[in-house]
Amino acid sequence: MTSINHTISELEALFGERVSRAEAVRRHHGDDLSYLPAMLPDAVFFAASTSEVSQALAICNANRTPVIAFGTGTSIEGQIHAPQGGICIDVSGMDRILAVHEEDFDAVVQPGVKRKQLNEYLRATGLSFPVDPGADASLGGMTATRASGTNAVRYGTMRENVLALEVVLPDGQIIRTGTRARKSSTGYDLTRLFVGSEGTLGVITELTVRLHPIPAAVSSAVCTFASLQGAVDTVIATMQSGVPMARIEFLDEVAIEAANNYSRLDLKVAPTLFLEFHGTETGIAEQAEMVEAIAAENGGEGFAWARAAEDRARLWQARHDSNPATRALRPGSATFVTDACVPISALAENILAARAEADRSFLRTKINGHVGDGNFHVNYLVMPGDEREIAEAERLAAGVVERALKSGGTASGEHGVGLGKLKFLQREHGPALHSMVALKQAFDPNGIMNPGKLGSFS
Incomplete structure (x- = not known):
């Protein structure tokens, strides 16, 4: 692998002080709410736009440098831990609400937007975003972990409430999945593939979410x-x-x-x-x-x-x-x-x-x-x-x-896999695990995206 210091130097040349090697910053980004000990990245890059995420990923991919995406750090199974070090891309500063389409019951937001922030913005519209995992998590992180919460029994999880995504792939390519239409019968459902992928296939940089009327x-x-x-x-x-x-x-x-x-x-x-x-x-x-x-x-x-x-x-x-x-x-x-x-x-x-x-x-x-x-x-x-x-x-x-x-259930209803529940995937998914590995390799042939997590099986 190319030296991590070379990757960091390239990022610093492009983004200056928004690349940090400070231990306190790295520690904040290498620990979540789980019982697992902190595992720190080598540096943290605070991204401000999709194009910056694209540039950073292209550099990391060329240098075979691990990448971990970060929203608010409220995951609970070690999803943001960096067992191989690498670069943490923090998208929390990408926190703009780009559009609200009241008549269509949807909103377009950047990944750093938090759920309480969105609902405060929607207060005068009579609409709300009901997915409520408890923590005031970022919508990008909630999408990546397929979050749910207390309202899921009626309004569903992030799987049911994400209509479309903008994603930067490991090589820096930017793609869009899904549309604002309520249904489609064209092509593979890539949106659902990225919902719950835990940062192992790409970095989410924009999402379109369903809104629901506030009940009378x-x-x-x-x-x-x-x-x-x-x-x-x-x-x-x-x-x-x-x-x-x-x-x-x-x-x-x-x-x-x-x-x-x-x-x-x-x-x-x-x-x-x-x-x-x-x-x-x-x-x-x-x-x-x-x-x-x-x-x-x-x-x-x-x-x-x-x-x-x-x-x-x-x-x-x-x-x-x-x-x-x-x-x-x-x-x-x-x-x-x-x-x-x-x-x-x-x-x-x-x-x-x-x-x-x-x-x-x-x-x-x-x-x-x-x-x-x-x-x-x-x-x-x-x-x-x-x-x-x-x-x-x-x-x-x-x-x-x-x-x-x-009982015919699953190892996790909403906390996800991260590092904590990798050991149960073979028992739950059996031979289907090989298909997950194939998908991971197709999207991320150099294995840079959140390595050691989903799709990283021998």
Whole structure:
């Protein structure tokens, strides 16, 4: 490989001070929210335009220098880590909202635009972008990791909400995939190929996303249960009955204890569902009545309503703050987080098994999730650097994934693969993995894009 210093020198000659070798900058760009130790790039380039990304990639490709794209660094499985060093291309400064087409329900944005920024911009239009992973992530990063979140049960994931992309390929070529049309029957669906590719095929520099009307009425509720089984059975029955839930989130006792302490709530410490209904006043009243009856049959203790906007915001902020709230239960700890997604009929057995395994362990564990679509998260509190605790968390997390795969599910519903879940891809995809390798080699024959991640298999 050509010397990394030669690549950095070429980039510095073109872009000057926007190329940084400072350790603090590199460390910020070589660490995410995962349990994995930081893996630093050799330099960081702060890109300002698609043409600059193209120039930088062409240089890196010619020199066989690894490239890692960076948005906000909120990934959770080591997607932005640089195990082989190289150049991190930071696109966070490419944060312009280029167009909003209200009549067509779409917007065109640069990859550094964050979801809260877009929704603030849309406030006066009556539209919103509903994909909500919790962190205020960049839309480029959300696309690259196929993010979802609390609203996915109704509005879908990034897969359903990205219409078109502009992508710079490893050799610097700029392509556009998809259109603003709502459907097409022409050619390979390259847009969906790049959604979830985790920066291994190219760098996303522009995206067109779907927008959705803000509902006429919104109401949220909390319902506690005598047992975890009752809460999960309520979710399953609700989804099977066809109620169009906007959000239906599960939090176990540990999550509720943490939320009470951290967010100053006063909820009963018990298995709990957070629910939200969207529609007309009449429609959501009918939906709520149906779900409340289902909950009562499964040991639910009745709905506590949050109808005012500020009360709903406080409730859902507490849900989004669940991870820092849980860490606060054990000062100095980190969360070793895993997620899995299973068919809705297998949800109860998988969550109950994860809870039973955790209860037999010495680690304190929280379970929560976007259970309306079968996606749940297990968080193990570990002390950084404690090899015994990390090994135990790895063992428990592997069990969560193995049970999900046996149930016809997936190793990750929304956290993605990164470095943390590479080991499960063979078990989940089998011979199809060879097709992923072939795609990687076709797009990136020199193997520079986020090496050691998706598509980098022998």
